[in-house]
Amino acid sequence: MYPQTKPQTAREAGLIQCRTCAGLSHPPAVLGKHEVMRCPRCGAKLRLHEHNNSIEVTWALLIASALLYIPANTLPVMSYYSLGAGQPDTILSGVFRLLGSGQWPLALIVFAASIVVPLMKLITLTFLLISIQRKSHWRQLDRMRLYKITEHVGRWSMVDVFVIAILTGLVQFGNMARVEANSGSFSFAAVVVLTMFAAKTLDGHLIWDITRQEERDK
Amino acid sequence: MIDYSSCVACQECGQLHRYNPVAPGKTATCQRCGSVLYRNRPHMLESVLALTLAGLVLFILSNWLPLLGLRAQSIEQEFHLLGASIAFWDGGYHVLAALIVLNTIVFPLFELLALLIVLLTIRYRWEPSLAIVLFRWMRELKPWGMLEVFMLGILVAMVKLGDMATLIMGTALWSFAGLVVTMTAATSLLEPFVVWRELGRDKRVPTN
Ligand SMILES: [Zn+2]
Ligand SMILES: [Zn+2]
Numbered sequence: 201m202y203p204q205t206k207p208q209t210a211r212e213a214g215l216i217q218c219r220t221c222a223g224l225s226h227p228p229a230v231l232g233k234h235e236v237m238r239c240p241r242c243g244a245k246l247r248l249h250e251h252n253n254s255i256e257v258t259w260a261l262l263i264a265s266a267l268l269y270i271p272a273n274t275l276p277v278m279s280y281y282s283l284g285a286g287q288p289d290t291i292l293s294g295v296f297r298l299l300g301s302g303q304w305p306l307a308l309i310v311f312a313a314s315i316v317v318p319l320m321k322l323i324t325l326t327f328l329l330i331s332i333q334r335k336s337h338w339r340q341l342d343r344m345r346l347y348k349i350t351e352h353v354g355r356w357s358m359v360d361v362f363v364i365a366i367l368t369g370l371v372q373f374g375n376m377a378r379v380e381a382n383s384g385s386f387s388f389a390a391v392v393v394l395t396m397f398a399a400k401t402l403d404g405h406l407i408w409d410i411t412r413q414e415e416r417d418k
Numbered sequence: 419m420i421d422y423s424s425c426v427a428c429q430e431c432g433q434l435h436r437y438n439p440v441a442p443g444k445t446a447t448c449q450r451c452g453s454v455l456y457r458n459r460p461h462m463l464e465s466v467l468a469l470t471l472a473g474l475v476l477f478i479l480s481n482w483l484p485l486l487g488l489r490a491q492s493i494e495q496e497f498h499l500l501g502a503s504i505a506f507w508d509g510g511y512h513v514l515a516a517l518i519v520l521n522t523i524v525f526p527l528f529e530l531l532a533l534l535i536v537l538l539t540i541r542y543r544w545e546p547s548l549a550i551v552l553f554r555w556m557r558e559l560k561p562w563g564m565l566e567v568f569m570l571g572i573l574v575a576m577v578k579l580g581d582m583a584t585l586i587m588g589t590a591l592w593s594f595a596g597l598v599v600t601m602t603a604a605t606s607l608l609e610p611f612v613v614w615r616e617l618g619r620d621k622r623v624p625t626n
Contacts, residue, residue, distance in 0.1 A: 209432040215422055220557055221614045222429045224422045241618055242554040303577050310574060344430060344451055355564050362521075362564075362571025365514040367578060369506045370488060377490075377583075396561065408431040408450070 220244035254403035261398035275384030456611035469604040483590035490583030525563030
């Protein structure tokens with residue numbers, strides 16, 4: 201499939217590729233320590249390849265969200281008070297409550313968005329980071345696809361946060377019924393936001409770049 | 419230093435390609451990872467402009483029509499988007515008010531207006547510096563505007579409320595659904611490659 205001449209990447213050609221607009225530019229000969237390089241086409245911040253700290257930042261965000269994942273799933277996210285009696289719900293028991301009321305399509309959506317997606321994101325990003333650090337040659341195309349999926353589905357996990365927020369606001373009928381957001385919901389929102397940042401900071405090009413570097417070293 | 423003016427780098431993997439125009443309706447893909455490099459879509463800018471204008475009309479309708487009706491213990495209430503947000507803010511539900519306003523008003527309106535300005539700038543060859551800044555912000559903020567996720571949240575909340583109160587779907591819910599569809603269509607139709615090329619070309623005209 202590849203042409204005879206070895207295909208080049210922007211990095212190998214000594215060019216900087218803007219991650220916002222894909223524009224190419226030459227890096228400056230010298231760059232001061234506190235100088236910021238900007239894309240000549242769109243004005244977004246550029247970073248030299250040597251200054252690429254994508255792996256470290258992604259690890260930090262990933263570990264933070266993995267730690268927060270525990271309270272997010274064990275603490276109650278929402279309490280429903282009816283006639284003074286409270287009934288706290290965790291994310292999982294909220295899914296079972298939907299299931300119990302016969303709403304299995306919605307239970308499935310919430311289960312996928314709130315439990316499957318965050319867990320899959322944590323596992324996938326860990327796997328991608330380790331495989332990049334081990335300079336793995338293994339199925340780069342599939343790993344890139346996995347990364348793209350992870351990046352795009354993450355936002356749907358916010359649905360439970362929105363549900364809790366909407367319910368707490370809508371249900372204000374004196375002491376007949378009351379819905380309260382609990383600490384678990386804040387941990388959960390933090391997990392979603394942190395994993396979204398982690399997916400954004402992970403540099404997808406590294407899946408390919410390291411392989412190239414290795415191929416040339418051989 | 420190599421000449422890179424005719425080069426296109428794959429946004430997903432960094433592979434360099436020489437730019438070759440493709441036939442109308444055809445797509446150029448990365449030879450290494452298969453991602454889309456650029457597409458030749460006839461009348462792309464006009465179609466996106468039409469969708470943006472339709473989106474603005476739907477946006478106004480969504481904010482003007484009642485979003486939800488709530489009936490509980492013989493009390494009936496109607497919620498408009500902005501009215502509800504202000505009521506929530508006054509009632510101490512600041513996070514909720516901020517979430518609603520950001521996701522249903524600020525992000526969609528910013529995206530629609532930015533897109534409108536970008537498209538008009540290309541169409542009428544206006545000075546592009548504002549359009550460049552707006553388009554960059556639009557691309558960078560894209561993942562944080564969660565209108566469709568918020569709509570799903572309303573749906574789930576309605577079902578969960580089922581036994582406490584009756585929620586009545588307002589007409590705004592339908593125009594919102596239309597807005598989500600219109601904006602999704604505009605996003606998938608839009609060719610960032612063409613937009614950046616056009617915005618860049620305008621910039622160079624006066625200096626040449
Ligand atoms: Zn750029
Ligand atoms: Zn590629």
